[in-house]
Amino acid sequence: MANPSKAKGTAWESLWTAYIREHHNPAAHRNVQMGAKDIGDVSGYYLHAAELKAEKTITLSDYIAQANREAIHASQPFGCAVVKRRMKGVADGYVVRDVATDVRLLNRLRDMEVALQTALPTTYALIDAQHRGAA
Structure with missing residues (x-):
């Protein structure tokens, strides 16, 4: 992958999806991006549209606004941002609403x-x- 930031984001999505499959829902999966009608990065996090972020600079307000929009598109009652914690494993990340x-x-x-x-x-x-x- 030519874009290192995109590669980090993809790796985070893959790791988090694997974690959710093991500990929450074996059917969880990464979504295909749909542009203006995006439904979140991962489906299968019960009742949520999950927007995953692995960025150096964290902007919670932007993440939450995006997650709430995507919850509407996904027909889910709740949106959340799942933020990677630097230098930590998946279980140490943050779920933010x-x-x-x-x-x-x-x-x-x-x-x-x-x-x-x-x-x-x-x-x-x-x-x-x-x-x-x-x-």
Whole structure:
């Protein structure tokens, strides 16, 4: 690849996609770029259009605006930027959303947890125990 910046971005997308396949969704895949109607760099990150960035200078406001536009194009409720952390592995990268998006996500999570706890309390307790680990 002639453009070193593009090569770094492609490498980051490939590494992150492999990580997501292993830890989240085996069907995750990199998307073909679609210009003005781009749907994010990777599909398969549940409920999100993921815009991946591996740049020396980080501009979160631009990344988030792009991710939110691409979420609309991808018919996903949430957009996020996945930013490579310099000199670190994939698991040390950052997933970034604006506050409004994060609040919508947490409200959805809360409402779904209440619904599951009400409808299937035993199942809720099992799932809660499985995901209870601290950061």
